[in-house]
Amino acid sequence: MEDESEGSLSPSQDSIQTPAVLPWDRFSNWLHCACVVTFDLELGQAMEIIYPSHIRMTEKEKMNICYLSFPDSNSGCMGDTQFHFRIRQCPGRKQIIKSHVEYNRECPIQLKSDDAHYYGFVFFRQTKDRSIRRGYFQKSVVLISRLPFVALFSQLVSIIAPEYFENGEPSLEAACHDIDQWGPPVPGETMNLPIFGTVLQVRIPTHKDKLVGAGQTRTQSVPTLPAQSILPSLFEVDIYTAFQTILPHVQMLWELMLTGEPLVVMAASPSVTSNTVQSLVSLISPFHYCSDYRPYFTIHDSEFKEYTTKTQAPPSVILGVTNPFFAKTLQHWPHIIRIGEMAGEASVPKGFNKLKKASSLKTLDCKPGVYTQYKPFLMKDKGILKRLIKGMQTKRPVEAQNAILRRHFLELTQSFMIPLERYMASLMPLQRNISPHKGPPSLRQFDVDEFVKTLHQSGPQLTSIVKGEWDGLYRKFFRSPNFEGWLYHRQYEVNQKLQVLHMEALCQANLLDWIQDKEEVEIVDLVLRIREKLKFATNNSVAVKPENINKLEKHMTTIISSLPEDLQSVLNT
Template structure:
């Protein structure tokens, strides 16, 4: 085995480690100390909250119906700078699209997406301005501020729950009183949102003389005093002197919360990808203004560039007109990019664990080149940014308000996944035998339109379907409730349905619009069947087959490859006993754990969770094996893009076809069908998100297993490019600290590994 400087290759894991971190094995070869240790059970991830952790809810509002203006968002606290069109859209989403609701209350959920560039800062008030005044000619929006179409990474998507009330009132010209409460949140926790709505409804509408503005403000302030919601942690919360049901938060990662969205482009977009690429262009030894300008243009148009930073960079670019000012301009740009938008914490920097190697002892690991790998002016700026990052890390650890929680992703204490609290058994009862087909549609990223008789049912079904293939995170476009007033309607109702999309509607008008969709699910009540066949053209193929004239039908344009001969009786005996669904519509949440419906739902979910994990098991083994073998790439890659550029689709399919482990043969009709489903799955956004999670997990494992900065540097076998590892470690520390929920263990480890970087950079710049 040829040593590389003072490093050797482990005979067990092929990992390059320092000589003093290895021992002589039984066969006479060198084995790293990690392989020599007995197997250690994976410890749960320790997450902690910071000042950037969002509260349970983002805003709470009150919507009423005006006879002249329609739905109006009357009060919103805290005020969001929503434009008139954005307020109109969220107001219409709070009301049912068709009048299928009798007197009483109904609760449904939806996803509201708005673009910050369309917001109107002049409308930042709790009591919303009159829409009639906003629609005056003098306040008409300019052509440059016209609403944007499409999904983009700069949109903010909020999970919203609304309680709609209709009450007959002969004194009103319309004959009924209609109003709604809406809760907006970064977290998709429907059970908590529904309980908040019921308590606020009792306090605001059922209590005479209540003021909406003061009530909503008091509710929001009390919710902000709750402990921050950390993954897989159980909370006992109270609101308005009423105790909520104990709630255990689902499994979600810090990276998901940073962009917990259901838009395909948004999931793909990395907050720091373009930032990292621009920094690479600026710190390159052969950096020229032409190369930097090309990366700068891309960064200015990305979501990672804030408005203030964009204005500052544009001023610098405008002043760089001569070659003499190019270097000054590039240095100024780098300082703006790496600056930290937070107050510098006072006090001494905290001590570091491990990693005590001096910078002088590390210099021999870098091979000198014709040009220095680091310039003194660039080193100064990077070291300043690193110093601020370490001070922020110290402030997080020493904060008296720090809240920690163990995220148990694996093992018997594994928590629930997103939307697993929703009860969909009753509404899906006519289609329970088709759940395996729906699971296959979700795996291959096929578009699916769902139509139902009311908003609560269709939203519960859409969210439940999105969670049917957990632990995969639905990375497509999820719109569980659309109305004819949505600006996004034109994006969905096209000749070709967008891939990886789930859309829920209640208005039969959408049947004509969704006629070109390949997969359509229709749900109806026994006594209230939507006459969807009347909305279709006479020459429609679906009308000829009467797919929608019959109630509770599913139309799909796909030859299924998964076995569908199974019955729900194999999972639970509740349906096979011939029980009919109750006549009253439930709330789809807060099921009694001991009830028969609750047990049946949990058994069905557990079955499909096991089915998905069995499907992912071969891929997981192949990906993790390859990533551990290509260990140097983990340290240098910082954009969070996953492993798509390391493992191609052809490579994965080839290894799957020759995989010797356990394969999910029993779930598919033939082996060829199984490989065909794998091939379609590798092209979906759900796979890219999941692959990115695997990449992040292996990189975390590599960094936590490193005993010193020297060991991390030796992971890169090319000495002339090891200076890039220093930048990658700093970039990774910036990513971890900037997340709304911080991985405490990883942050402390990165801070310790970076402790020797400033002095080492200075030595490299003058060597």
């Protein structure tokens, strides 16, 4: 065996050296686990199955999943109900998934794998059954993931759950084995994902995608397969249906999302709350919403006390709730949306809910609408409302209405972002100041007052027809977690770029000439700097060209060999 390994690798030897894919490795690229939650007369909601069986969760995580897997008892959801939730992962249990590290490098920031939260996708069934003591069959199939692929996993659970209710546990096992055959999510690729004889086709977005308007990206045409379901998006929800009864107030809600204001959504069903909360979060896309949000939240949640305390101001979080108890518990919150039963298309233009003062939310049976005392910074764009109302009257398809609304808010958000990006570019050091003989230059600090002064000449008025107090909106945004998150991410990206540019300057410099008249301490400093660059290159293989790595390694070897032997031995250890 030893002699053979010294020769050229044969295919069989290659397979020996490559680590084999372990069972369920590929499954964890997409899902953490699949669960079945049932109603136990003595325990209430209880975890019946966790698949794969080796998956471990804390008791707190299990408890949160169980309580969030059923609609609230007051909602009276008969038949099938679908919704999703988001919970905190317990600290100290982080699992590094190699494919997620690679995926996170190339995906849009709002679609990154989340190592602090789980997303749960629920298919709940409640039917009358006289053979059960309570008189009802109540059970949920739940898919748990670290990936916020709301559209994909909602579709997936709608395929898996009915099969499970029909055929029992073997069908859940078969579904998990199908998922375990999927390749890892690769940004930029269109993937075919087989499940129970059908194929879900979906494109994984990349951070380099050029946004076309309705939140969609230009994609290449891919041949379709038999029995195939093509998903137009991996993660988008129908924002038009979610906001249908409160359309006149959506621009104000966009401001509340942008500035990270606390907000609660109250409705009768978790389907409505989860869709509305997800729609709110996506209103500011391509900004990443950096505060916490809970598409469905119950009084049993482990964060209940933290989020409902009256001893301090409400935290920056969006809660979706169905229990009437919250109308009293959260009546001190500054912004509340109550969603009633969806009106018919024809009656919606007459039935829009007017803005109501937050203080009027005193009774448990208050009317649907938006309750707030917030004064928007921007004037309302009435054109988009007229266009959508006309669409209702002419029976324009919901998909088209949704696309129009998405395009409107994408363009509004981009108008808000352009001055920020322009100012960020001005903080970059000039390329001529990048010297191979010094450390990489750093980005100048973001100065809020300096930025606001730029708005008069190059503000959003250049790209948006919406008028108003833009500078006031920016100043409020600068105090929000969304600004902190955006700035941190942009600084990281720019500093990565500066490191690459500095590395290129080092590669192109004649370092052997430079070291001729230098002290040993300066030469050692240069070697250590090159070593740091190589470490950076190893950790950021996508950003750095392989030929630059080779050049730097040669530079370092040559420079070390020019030093005295005692120093060479120190630097080579």
